[in-house]
Amino acid sequence: MMWLLPLLLAAADTSGSTRSLYLQLIHQARADGRPRAAIAYLDDFDRRYPGDRDARILRVNSLLDLGDLDAAEAAAAALPDGGGSAVRGHLLAARGRWAEAIAPYSLAVQASPADPMLRNALGFAQLRAGLAAEAAESLRGALDLSPGTPVIRNNLLLALKAAGQNAEAEALLSTIRDEPQRDALRRQIAAQAARLPAPKDR
Known part of the structure:
Protein backbone atom coordinates (compact mmCIF):
# COMPACT_ATOMS: atom_id res chain seq x y z
CA MET A 1 0.00 0.00 0.00
CA MET A 2 2.86 2.40 0.77
CA TRP A 3 3.97 2.43 -2.87
CA LEU A 4 0.50 3.62 -3.88
CA LEU A 5 0.58 6.60 -1.54
CA PRO A 6 2.11 9.17 -3.95
CA LEU A 7 -0.42 8.25 -6.65
CA LEU A 8 -3.34 8.36 -4.23
CA LEU A 9 -2.28 11.72 -2.86
CA ALA A 10 -1.74 13.16 -6.32
CA ALA A 11 -5.30 12.20 -7.19
CA ALA A 12 -6.54 13.59 -3.90
CA ASP A 13 -4.80 16.92 -4.50
CA THR A 14 -6.99 17.36 -7.58
CA SER A 15 -10.17 16.97 -5.56
CA GLY A 16 -8.92 18.80 -2.47
CA SER A 17 -9.31 15.74 -0.26
CA THR A 18 -5.67 15.05 0.63
CA ARG A 19 -6.19 15.55 4.35
CA SER A 20 -9.21 13.25 4.58
CA LEU A 21 -7.46 10.56 2.51
CA TYR A 22 -4.41 10.67 4.76
CA LEU A 23 -6.55 10.34 7.87
CA GLN A 24 -8.42 7.46 6.25
CA LEU A 25 -5.12 5.68 5.54
CA ILE A 26 -3.99 6.21 9.13
CA HIS A 27 -7.25 4.88 10.57
CA GLN A 28 -7.08 1.87 8.25
CA ALA A 29 -3.49 1.12 9.21
CA ARG A 30 -4.50 1.09 12.88
CA ALA A 31 -7.53 -1.08 12.17
CA ASP A 32 -5.29 -3.53 10.29
CA GLY A 33 -2.92 -3.78 13.26
CA ARG A 34 -0.11 -1.84 11.55
CA PRO A 35 0.74 0.94 14.02
CA ARG A 36 4.19 1.52 12.51
CA ALA A 37 2.59 2.23 9.14
CA ALA A 38 0.13 4.57 10.87
CA ILE A 39 3.02 6.48 12.44
CA ALA A 40 4.84 6.65 9.09
CA TYR A 41 1.71 8.16 7.51
CA LEU A 42 1.44 10.55 10.45
CA ASP A 43 5.04 11.70 10.01
CA ASP A 44 4.31 12.54 6.38
CA PHE A 45 0.95 14.10 7.28
CA ASP A 46 2.59 16.36 9.87
CA ARG A 47 4.87 17.83 7.22
CA ARG A 48 1.83 18.83 5.19
CA TYR A 49 -0.51 19.76 8.04
CA PRO A 50 1.59 20.67 11.09
CA GLY A 51 -0.26 20.86 14.39
CA ASP A 52 -3.43 19.12 13.16
CA ARG A 53 -5.36 18.09 16.30
CA ASP A 54 -6.89 14.93 14.84
CA ALA A 55 -3.48 13.73 13.69
CA ARG A 56 -1.92 14.44 17.08
CA ILE A 57 -4.60 12.36 18.79
CA LEU A 58 -4.09 9.59 16.25
CA ARG A 59 -0.38 9.64 17.08
CA VAL A 60 -1.16 9.09 20.77
CA ASN A 61 -3.40 6.15 19.91
CA SER A 62 -0.88 4.69 17.46
CA LEU A 63 1.85 4.86 20.11
CA LEU A 64 -0.51 3.09 22.50
CA ASP A 65 -1.04 0.44 19.82
CA LEU A 66 2.74 -0.04 19.78
CA GLY A 67 2.84 -0.30 23.56
CA ASP A 68 5.05 2.79 23.87
CA LEU A 69 3.22 4.26 26.85
CA ASP A 70 5.84 6.85 27.76
CA ALA A 71 5.84 8.30 24.24
CA ALA A 72 2.03 8.24 24.13
CA GLU A 73 1.81 10.13 27.42
CA ALA A 74 4.36 12.68 26.22
CA ALA A 75 2.43 13.20 22.97
CA ALA A 76 -0.83 13.64 24.89
CA ALA A 77 0.78 16.07 27.33
CA ALA A 78 1.72 18.29 24.40
CA LEU A 79 -1.97 18.71 23.51
CA PRO A 80 -3.77 21.67 25.12
CA ASP A 81 -6.38 19.50 26.86
CA GLY A 82 -4.37 16.29 27.04
CA GLY A 83 -6.20 14.99 23.98
CA GLY A 84 -9.65 14.94 25.53
CA SER A 85 -11.53 12.49 27.72
CA ALA A 86 -11.14 9.44 25.49
CA VAL A 87 -7.37 9.82 25.27
CA ARG A 88 -7.11 10.27 29.04
CA GLY A 89 -9.12 7.09 29.48
CA HIS A 90 -6.92 5.18 27.04
CA LEU A 91 -3.75 6.30 28.81
CA LEU A 92 -5.05 5.31 32.24
CA ALA A 93 -6.29 1.96 30.92
CA ALA A 94 -2.91 1.29 29.29
CA ARG A 95 -1.32 1.70 32.72
CA GLY A 96 -3.84 -0.69 34.25
CA ARG A 97 -5.53 2.11 36.22
Missing part, protein backbone atom coordinates in the same frame (compact mmCIF):
# COMPACT_ATOMS: atom_id res chain seq x y z
CA TRP A 98 -8.97 0.82 35.33
CA ALA A 99 -11.02 2.46 38.07
CA GLU A 100 -9.51 5.86 37.25
CA ALA A 101 -10.23 5.36 33.54
CA ILE A 102 -13.98 5.07 34.13
CA ALA A 103 -14.60 8.80 34.70
CA PRO A 104 -12.90 10.06 31.51
CA TYR A 105 -14.46 7.26 29.47
CA SER A 106 -17.89 8.19 30.86
CA LEU A 107 -17.33 11.79 29.79
CA ALA A 108 -16.24 10.61 26.35
CA VAL A 109 -19.41 8.51 25.98
CA GLN A 110 -21.54 11.48 27.02
CA ALA A 111 -19.84 13.59 24.35
CA SER A 112 -20.17 10.88 21.64
CA PRO A 113 -23.05 8.62 22.71
CA ALA A 114 -23.29 6.83 19.34
CA ASP A 115 -19.65 5.67 19.33
CA PRO A 116 -19.72 1.92 20.09
CA MET A 117 -15.98 1.65 20.71
CA LEU A 118 -16.07 4.31 23.43
CA ARG A 119 -18.88 2.39 25.14
CA ASN A 120 -16.81 -0.76 24.72
CA ALA A 121 -13.79 0.92 26.33
CA LEU A 122 -15.94 2.16 29.21
CA GLY A 123 -17.46 -1.28 29.72
CA PHE A 124 -14.10 -3.01 29.71
CA ALA A 125 -12.69 -0.52 32.24
CA GLN A 126 -15.72 -1.10 34.47
CA LEU A 127 -15.26 -4.85 34.12
CA ARG A 128 -11.58 -4.72 35.05
CA ALA A 129 -12.44 -2.48 38.00
CA GLY A 130 -14.82 -5.13 39.36
CA LEU A 131 -18.06 -3.47 38.25
CA ALA A 132 -19.38 -6.37 36.21
CA ALA A 133 -23.08 -5.42 36.16
CA GLU A 134 -22.30 -1.83 35.13
CA ALA A 135 -19.91 -3.17 32.51
CA ALA A 136 -22.58 -5.44 31.08
CA GLU A 137 -24.96 -2.51 30.67
CA SER A 138 -22.33 -0.36 28.94
CA LEU A 139 -21.43 -3.25 26.65
CA ARG A 140 -25.07 -3.99 25.80
CA GLY A 141 -25.29 -0.42 24.53
CA ALA A 142 -22.09 -0.87 22.53
CA LEU A 143 -23.34 -4.10 20.95
CA ASP A 144 -26.68 -2.52 20.06
CA LEU A 145 -24.76 0.16 18.17
CA SER A 146 -22.40 -2.31 16.48
CA PRO A 147 -23.95 -5.81 16.45
CA GLY A 148 -21.33 -7.33 14.17
CA THR A 149 -18.23 -6.43 16.19
CA PRO A 150 -16.73 -9.57 17.80
CA VAL A 151 -14.60 -7.72 20.37
CA ILE A 152 -17.70 -6.00 21.79
CA ARG A 153 -19.68 -9.25 21.82
CA ASN A 154 -16.84 -11.08 23.55
CA ASN A 155 -16.40 -8.36 26.17
CA LEU A 156 -20.14 -8.47 26.86
CA LEU A 157 -19.97 -12.24 27.24
CA LEU A 158 -17.14 -11.81 29.73
CA ALA A 159 -19.06 -9.17 31.69
CA LEU A 160 -22.20 -11.30 31.78
CA LYS A 161 -20.20 -14.29 33.00
CA ALA A 162 -18.51 -12.18 35.69
CA ALA A 163 -21.87 -10.76 36.77
CA GLY A 164 -23.40 -14.22 37.07
CA GLN A 165 -25.87 -13.53 34.25
CA ASN A 166 -25.30 -16.92 32.69
CA ALA A 167 -28.64 -17.28 30.90
CA GLU A 168 -28.08 -14.07 28.94
CA ALA A 169 -24.50 -15.12 28.21
CA GLU A 170 -25.68 -18.46 26.82
CA ALA A 171 -28.34 -16.73 24.71
CA LEU A 172 -25.66 -14.49 23.23
CA LEU A 173 -23.34 -17.43 22.64
CA SER A 174 -26.13 -19.23 20.80
CA THR A 175 -26.02 -16.55 18.09
CA ILE A 176 -22.66 -18.02 17.00
CA ARG A 177 -23.66 -20.72 14.54
CA ASP A 178 -20.32 -22.50 14.28
CA GLU A 179 -20.40 -25.00 17.16
CA PRO A 180 -16.62 -25.53 17.55
CA GLN A 181 -16.11 -21.75 17.54
CA ARG A 182 -18.91 -21.32 20.07
CA ASP A 183 -17.49 -23.99 22.38
CA ALA A 184 -13.97 -22.59 22.13
CA LEU A 185 -15.22 -19.10 22.96
CA ARG A 186 -17.21 -20.44 25.92
CA ARG A 187 -14.03 -22.00 27.34
CA GLN A 188 -12.03 -18.85 26.68
CA ILE A 189 -14.61 -16.65 28.41
CA ALA A 190 -14.73 -18.97 31.44
CA ALA A 191 -10.94 -18.91 31.75
CA GLN A 192 -10.77 -15.12 31.50
CA ALA A 193 -13.64 -14.63 33.94
CA ALA A 194 -11.74 -16.67 36.54
CA ARG A 195 -8.89 -14.15 36.37
CA LEU A 196 -11.06 -11.06 36.87
CA PRO A 197 -11.33 -9.29 40.23
CA ALA A 198 -14.32 -10.25 42.36
CA PRO A 199 -17.35 -8.19 41.28
CA LYS A 200 -18.16 -5.27 43.57
CA ASP A 201 -21.67 -4.66 42.24
CA ARG A 202 -23.46 -8.00 42.57
Whole structure:
Protein backbone atom coordinates (compact mmCIF):
# COMPACT_ATOMS: atom_id res chain seq x y z
CA MET A 1 0.00 0.00 0.00
CA MET A 2 2.86 2.40 0.77
CA TRP A 3 3.97 2.43 -2.87
CA LEU A 4 0.50 3.62 -3.88
CA LEU A 5 0.58 6.60 -1.54
CA PRO A 6 2.11 9.17 -3.95
CA LEU A 7 -0.42 8.25 -6.65
CA LEU A 8 -3.34 8.36 -4.23
CA LEU A 9 -2.28 11.72 -2.86
CA ALA A 10 -1.74 13.16 -6.32
CA ALA A 11 -5.30 12.20 -7.19
CA ALA A 12 -6.54 13.59 -3.90
CA ASP A 13 -4.80 16.92 -4.50
CA THR A 14 -6.99 17.36 -7.58
CA SER A 15 -10.17 16.97 -5.56
CA GLY A 16 -8.92 18.80 -2.47
CA SER A 17 -9.31 15.74 -0.26
CA THR A 18 -5.67 15.05 0.63
CA ARG A 19 -6.19 15.55 4.35
CA SER A 20 -9.21 13.25 4.58
CA LEU A 21 -7.46 10.56 2.51
CA TYR A 22 -4.41 10.67 4.76
CA LEU A 23 -6.55 10.34 7.87
CA GLN A 24 -8.42 7.46 6.25
CA LEU A 25 -5.12 5.68 5.54
CA ILE A 26 -3.99 6.21 9.13
CA HIS A 27 -7.25 4.88 10.57
CA GLN A 28 -7.08 1.87 8.25
CA ALA A 29 -3.49 1.12 9.21
CA ARG A 30 -4.50 1.09 12.88
CA ALA A 31 -7.53 -1.08 12.17
CA ASP A 32 -5.29 -3.53 10.29
CA GLY A 33 -2.92 -3.78 13.26
CA ARG A 34 -0.11 -1.84 11.55
CA PRO A 35 0.74 0.94 14.02
CA ARG A 36 4.19 1.52 12.51
CA ALA A 37 2.59 2.23 9.14
CA ALA A 38 0.13 4.57 10.87
CA ILE A 39 3.02 6.48 12.44
CA ALA A 40 4.84 6.65 9.09
CA TYR A 41 1.71 8.16 7.51
CA LEU A 42 1.44 10.55 10.45
CA ASP A 43 5.04 11.70 10.01
CA ASP A 44 4.31 12.54 6.38
CA PHE A 45 0.95 14.10 7.28
CA ASP A 46 2.59 16.36 9.87
CA ARG A 47 4.87 17.83 7.22
CA ARG A 48 1.83 18.83 5.19
CA TYR A 49 -0.51 19.76 8.04
CA PRO A 50 1.59 20.67 11.09
CA GLY A 51 -0.26 20.86 14.39
CA ASP A 52 -3.43 19.12 13.16
CA ARG A 53 -5.36 18.09 16.30
CA ASP A 54 -6.89 14.93 14.84
CA ALA A 55 -3.48 13.73 13.69
CA ARG A 56 -1.92 14.44 17.08
CA ILE A 57 -4.60 12.36 18.79
CA LEU A 58 -4.09 9.59 16.25
CA ARG A 59 -0.38 9.64 17.08
CA VAL A 60 -1.16 9.09 20.77
CA ASN A 61 -3.40 6.15 19.91
CA SER A 62 -0.88 4.69 17.46
CA LEU A 63 1.85 4.86 20.11
CA LEU A 64 -0.51 3.09 22.50
CA ASP A 65 -1.04 0.44 19.82
CA LEU A 66 2.74 -0.04 19.78
CA GLY A 67 2.84 -0.30 23.56
CA ASP A 68 5.05 2.79 23.87
CA LEU A 69 3.22 4.26 26.85
CA ASP A 70 5.84 6.85 27.76
CA ALA A 71 5.84 8.30 24.24
CA ALA A 72 2.03 8.24 24.13
CA GLU A 73 1.81 10.13 27.42
CA ALA A 74 4.36 12.68 26.22
CA ALA A 75 2.43 13.20 22.97
CA ALA A 76 -0.83 13.64 24.89
CA ALA A 77 0.78 16.07 27.33
CA ALA A 78 1.72 18.29 24.40
CA LEU A 79 -1.97 18.71 23.51
CA PRO A 80 -3.77 21.67 25.12
CA ASP A 81 -6.38 19.50 26.86
CA GLY A 82 -4.37 16.29 27.04
CA GLY A 83 -6.20 14.99 23.98
CA GLY A 84 -9.65 14.94 25.53
CA SER A 85 -11.53 12.49 27.72
CA ALA A 86 -11.14 9.44 25.49
CA VAL A 87 -7.37 9.82 25.27
CA ARG A 88 -7.11 10.27 29.04
CA GLY A 89 -9.12 7.09 29.48
CA HIS A 90 -6.92 5.18 27.04
CA LEU A 91 -3.75 6.30 28.81
CA LEU A 92 -5.05 5.31 32.24
CA ALA A 93 -6.29 1.96 30.92
CA ALA A 94 -2.91 1.29 29.29
CA ARG A 95 -1.32 1.70 32.72
CA GLY A 96 -3.84 -0.69 34.25
CA ARG A 97 -5.53 2.11 36.22
CA TRP A 98 -8.97 0.82 35.33
CA ALA A 99 -11.02 2.46 38.07
CA GLU A 100 -9.51 5.86 37.25
CA ALA A 101 -10.23 5.36 33.54
CA ILE A 102 -13.98 5.07 34.13
CA ALA A 103 -14.60 8.80 34.70
CA PRO A 104 -12.90 10.06 31.51
CA TYR A 105 -14.46 7.26 29.47
CA SER A 106 -17.89 8.19 30.86
CA LEU A 107 -17.33 11.79 29.79
CA ALA A 108 -16.24 10.61 26.35
CA VAL A 109 -19.41 8.51 25.98
CA GLN A 110 -21.54 11.48 27.02
CA ALA A 111 -19.84 13.59 24.35
CA SER A 112 -20.17 10.88 21.64
CA PRO A 113 -23.05 8.62 22.71
CA ALA A 114 -23.29 6.83 19.34
CA ASP A 115 -19.65 5.67 19.33
CA PRO A 116 -19.72 1.92 20.09
CA MET A 117 -15.98 1.65 20.71
CA LEU A 118 -16.07 4.31 23.43
CA ARG A 119 -18.88 2.39 25.14
CA ASN A 120 -16.81 -0.76 24.72
CA ALA A 121 -13.79 0.92 26.33
CA LEU A 122 -15.94 2.16 29.21
CA GLY A 123 -17.46 -1.28 29.72
CA PHE A 124 -14.10 -3.01 29.71
CA ALA A 125 -12.69 -0.52 32.24
CA GLN A 126 -15.72 -1.10 34.47
CA LEU A 127 -15.26 -4.85 34.12
CA ARG A 128 -11.58 -4.72 35.05
CA ALA A 129 -12.44 -2.48 38.00
CA GLY A 130 -14.82 -5.13 39.36
CA LEU A 131 -18.06 -3.47 38.25
CA ALA A 132 -19.38 -6.37 36.21
CA ALA A 133 -23.08 -5.42 36.16
CA GLU A 134 -22.30 -1.83 35.13
CA ALA A 135 -19.91 -3.17 32.51
CA ALA A 136 -22.58 -5.44 31.08
CA GLU A 137 -24.96 -2.51 30.67
CA SER A 138 -22.33 -0.36 28.94
CA LEU A 139 -21.43 -3.25 26.65
CA ARG A 140 -25.07 -3.99 25.80
CA GLY A 141 -25.29 -0.42 24.53
CA ALA A 142 -22.09 -0.87 22.53
CA LEU A 143 -23.34 -4.10 20.95
CA ASP A 144 -26.68 -2.52 20.06
CA LEU A 145 -24.76 0.16 18.17
CA SER A 146 -22.40 -2.31 16.48
CA PRO A 147 -23.95 -5.81 16.45
CA GLY A 148 -21.33 -7.33 14.17
CA THR A 149 -18.23 -6.43 16.19
CA PRO A 150 -16.73 -9.57 17.80
CA VAL A 151 -14.60 -7.72 20.37
CA ILE A 152 -17.70 -6.00 21.79
CA ARG A 153 -19.68 -9.25 21.82
CA ASN A 154 -16.84 -11.08 23.55
CA ASN A 155 -16.40 -8.36 26.17
CA LEU A 156 -20.14 -8.47 26.86
CA LEU A 157 -19.97 -12.24 27.24
CA LEU A 158 -17.14 -11.81 29.73
CA ALA A 159 -19.06 -9.17 31.69
CA LEU A 160 -22.20 -11.30 31.78
CA LYS A 161 -20.20 -14.29 33.00
CA ALA A 162 -18.51 -12.18 35.69
CA ALA A 163 -21.87 -10.76 36.77
CA GLY A 164 -23.40 -14.22 37.07
CA GLN A 165 -25.87 -13.53 34.25
CA ASN A 166 -25.30 -16.92 32.69
CA ALA A 167 -28.64 -17.28 30.90
CA GLU A 168 -28.08 -14.07 28.94
CA ALA A 169 -24.50 -15.12 28.21
CA GLU A 170 -25.68 -18.46 26.82
CA ALA A 171 -28.34 -16.73 24.71
CA LEU A 172 -25.66 -14.49 23.23
CA LEU A 173 -23.34 -17.43 22.64
CA SER A 174 -26.13 -19.23 20.80
CA THR A 175 -26.02 -16.55 18.09
CA ILE A 176 -22.66 -18.02 17.00
CA ARG A 177 -23.66 -20.72 14.54
CA ASP A 178 -20.32 -22.50 14.28
CA GLU A 179 -20.40 -25.00 17.16
CA PRO A 180 -16.62 -25.53 17.55
CA GLN A 181 -16.11 -21.75 17.54
CA ARG A 182 -18.91 -21.32 20.07
CA ASP A 183 -17.49 -23.99 22.38
CA ALA A 184 -13.97 -22.59 22.13
CA LEU A 185 -15.22 -19.10 22.96
CA ARG A 186 -17.21 -20.44 25.92
CA ARG A 187 -14.03 -22.00 27.34
CA GLN A 188 -12.03 -18.85 26.68
CA ILE A 189 -14.61 -16.65 28.41
CA ALA A 190 -14.73 -18.97 31.44
CA ALA A 191 -10.94 -18.91 31.75
CA GLN A 192 -10.77 -15.12 31.50
CA ALA A 193 -13.64 -14.63 33.94
CA ALA A 194 -11.74 -16.67 36.54
CA ARG A 195 -8.89 -14.15 36.37
CA LEU A 196 -11.06 -11.06 36.87
CA PRO A 197 -11.33 -9.29 40.23
CA ALA A 198 -14.32 -10.25 42.36
CA PRO A 199 -17.35 -8.19 41.28
CA LYS A 200 -18.16 -5.27 43.57
CA ASP A 201 -21.67 -4.66 42.24
CA ARG A 202 -23.46 -8.00 42.57
